[in-house]
Amino acid sequence: MLAWLLALPRSVKRIISVVIDTVFLTLSLLLAFVLTQNGNVSQFQTMVLAFAVTLPLTLLVFTKLGLYRAVIRYMGQHALGAVLFGIIASGVILALLFAGLGVQDKTNLVVVYALLALVSSGGIRLGARLVLQPSNNSHKTRVLIYGAGSSGRQLAQALINGEQYHPVMFVDDDTTLQRSTILGIPVSGPENIASIIKQRSIGRILLAMPSASRSRRREVLDKLEELPIPVLSIPGMSDLVNGSMRIDELQDVKIEDLLGRDPVAPKKKLLHANIKGKVVMVTGAGGSIGSELCRQIVMCEPVTLVLFELSEYSLYAIERELKQTIANEGLDVNLVPVMGTVQRQSRLETVMRTFGVQTVYHAAAYKHVPLVEYNVVEGVRNNVFGTWYTAEAAIKAGVETFVLISTDKAVRPTNVMGASKRLAELVLQGLAQHQSQTRFCMVRFGNVLGSSGSVVPLFREQIRKGGPVTVTHKDIIRYFMTIPEASQLVIQAGAMGKGGDVFVLDMGEPVRIADLARRMIHLMGLEVRDAEHPNGDIEIQFSGLRPGEKLYEELLVGNNVRKTDHSRIMAADELCLTWPEMLHLLERLDTACERFAVEEIIELIRSAPTEFNYSNATSDLVVNASCAVVTKEQVAKVATISTAANTASVTELGVVNSSTSQQIA
Template sequence: MSVNGIHWSRDKVLFALADIVMVALAWGIAFWLRFNFELPVEYRSMALDTMPWAVGCMVVGLAVARVQRQAWRYVSLADLRQLAWGVLLGVLATVACVMVLRYPGFARSVFPIFGLLVLAMLSGARATWRSIAEQRHARGGAGGQSSLIIAGTLEEADQALRTLKGSHDWQVVGIVSPREQDVKQSLQNVSVLGTINQLGHLAEAHGVHSVLLASAPGSALRREVLLRWSGSQLNLLTMPTADHWLNTPATDLRQVDLEDLLGRTPVVLDAGDLAEWLSGQTVMITGAGGSIGSELCRQVARFGVSRLVCVDVSEAAIYTLEQELRIAHPEMLGNYYTANVREYERLLAIAQKHHPVVIFHAAAYKHVPLMEESNEVEALRTNVLGTLNVARVAGECGAQRFVLVSTDKAVNPTSIMGASKRLAERVVQAMADRYPSTEYVAVRFGNVLGSSGSVVPLFTSQIARGGPVTVTHPDIVRYFMTIPEAAQLVVQAGRLGQSGRLGQSGQIYVLDMGEPVKIVELARLLIRLSGRTETEVPIVFTGLRPGEKLFEEWLANDETTSATSHPQLRVVHQTAVVLSLYELERLQGWVEDLGPAPSPNVLRTGLHGYVQEYRVRGA
């Protein structure tokens, strides 16, 4: 039975009747207490006559506070505050009704006694019922539950314990904290057994094989536990991410993975705003078959675009993407083109057919060593001329927004790839001046975990072969993000890049990437997660490759940043002069005139003329 949107099950009806009975008892007991346990005869009839009014008013007060919606088994402090508010409303209503009825000689001190009794009886009943339910659950599920230790501060452990309430799978036997002062304290009847350094010993002593990392993603504690205990006998677990909550219960713990090594909290999208922006629009994505491009397609599709135009030079990649999106988003119109961003006329024809509102440009050559030797001219043709073509198409077809996927390697570049991407950024800024009706932005981010050509697939294959795992330098560090984060960042920056918010086209955005990760730590973690040791799979240092840096940078010497409306995105301010139309034409002519096999020295010298901060490593 449903009344006013509430489903009244048998248990809910019984609980409501129990509340009514307790309210009636509280009214009678209030009179009894008021007269020192000896209720005069004349007040007995007064108590009985006014009881229906008191009960009715209290029921109305509790109903206004929506107390009837509470689940007794899961009552919390918030529920008790709600209950207190309902009782207060009920007492005030009772006072008003009884005073209107004008009972002679009515003892007004009954009212506060009545309110306190109702609050005590109703909250006590709920707390008792929850305790009974939890004890029954503990007895019933103990046989199939696995023991678990929570690793985190008291605040983090408290939240984890609340989430695990009612879990049929886990029984928490203790907490380990990073703070010495927390040891021997108790939280929700669970003791703090010791510190993080004692985790292995404590787990062995209590026969526990699973540890829940309650600290936030990217925290120092999580990274410490992950690097120290991965690959040991301990099963390291974490809560499901927000993206999985729709399909996964919060108590369904997941295994830790590489994402938990990131030195910051994951990217959080302004989903409502993005849906409002993209819903019903036509969006075009170049490089749609690549790691970032395909994830961009997935992210954009879930915001309800009416048409998605996917462009990639790889037939196999675009076919695979088509099969995936047709199944995942059958209501969306999809157009899948095999086309090269170097071919302006082909891109223009595609854009003029569909008139995209937004164009995301992800097509690029990105592998640093591969572009450094024998393929330098290919990097310039695709990363520079390809960007020029797509940016020009965006302006010619009247797109509202153009977003370039850039990289941290474009900052003070020491590689052909980095210099070509820096030049691509400058091309986009020049296009912003040429086509003022189109908003142009670029987005820089670091290395992407699991993308094609990244270290993770390389290390994984090396571990599978038994090693060695090759790391270029023991001190080399990189900023990392996941593939979904990279795509989300691009989409979010595209939304920010509009004159209504920040007032300038041609802006460059960077992500607050937190702490960098040592590549050798990443290699060790992957070895341990594979269930092997560094003795079985050794790590070998091979030396820096051509064009490679020890440390990546986010800003050039002439650049500063300021905050945006998104907490993890910052906008770059720079003093570099924007390329003129003449310089753009000269740049295009220079790249085209290099020919199929230019001299590496000639190419590098010419590139330095356009990107003055470009330096060859060791020069």
């Protein structure tokens, strides 16, 4: 019967609701008459007439208030409020009609009628909701919501109306909320979570703390990490406010919450100094860092933003996204999508001159360590010469400020990628001494979360597939920062440069990658399989350091560091070459690249003040393949020579034998 009723069309359900209200309102009046009139029927017909007019008007009020549009099993406070207001209106209408028709001393009848109507019409709906909801929750995953504040209550209401999760308990640190009930759900303290999970068969913990600081969220996650169920989180407050995500769009715990470091609010003066009202160009605009720079720059309202990118699709994607942002925010920014490579100086100079570029953020680079090891020449060409050509184009085009996006791998590098970025820094330091028209500076920072090649999405994918999670070394440590925070700090650091400055971002505490992998496994409700837990779910395997990879990254070459106007930005004074010395090195490096002399390239990088500690055998794929081909050719040549020599010896022996035979004859 219940299933049949639920399957009826909405229009039929509305008709049934109207009929039920008609019956209950009529019964309420009759019962009120019996309870208050003590058998006095002298004015009964007049009262029936008044009620006959009141009833359709009451139903009309219910309709206007949207009561018949509300789905009973999902009925909330609005629907109950509509019932209350509708019944009050019904009582007022009935009282006015009684007065107009001359029915006297019926105030008590009207009051009792209104109370009975409220109890019957409202009670039938509440009863129906109680009956329908449990049958709808049997297939749902039972969840515990950590946070009984505004966001937690909104989440619970959304989940009650949804089809996936059934909230059975709130947990909150606020003692005033504990031992209370919200939306019919009890609230407990965090110290009881472990027992609640067992007693209530909890399948998920949902973190409803969107406005809490990262340090506070990390404290909570530390408590939840060892529990044997997955932890999910609602979207951040910014996503909820701008409408990009709903409160019930649950997601994995963000890795920045595990780091626990709160970002520092940017200084608007520094953010706008080189951008607002100016023409800005970003190279590598479609990359992970470049695209976020573009997002931040657009919000600072430049006159024009030139997007310079080699990848056609990446350029298309970032242009489309920024156009949408500009339209949504009502910004007056001109976007110029330009395809090109930073290895063509003429193209760069033409673009900068044509659009009158005043500020350049140079984010174009090859930054994946193993891939640059496998492609040494192209890595040097793009990272070193690409930076040089872009800088020279900026000088000739009269660019005011040039900011290089560097990396912590440039400090005492052990790989070609880091060494090439250190050389790029030296190029700008040399040019800063050589001329004064363009202000050069560079900003050095570590790994950013969510960038191409980041371990975080890789770990998540491996965990979802059942493992193993691969970590290169048990002791490997890295610095991490979110892409938006890094981009904001890059922009602010660029505004403080005076010429040749090396800025270093405060990356916070370093993170042991193996510990990061372990925490991600735990927070997804799984157990690490190791010697102590042989029946665990996910194994962590150590694959060994890749070519050129370091255990520990550094941010400073020396100890000459000074504070700046921003608490998270430091400035370093480091050794560099004069421009004539740098130019001579670049010319020799160019010749070595033309000849594909990888070993010579390595030695030239070593000769510069890079502190390049490169102890690996050459990993360049083309060089190794060429060596293999040469070796095969040499072996084949030796074999040919040997075969020819053997053949000649045999022939010679045959002639001797023939001659000898003739002599004997």
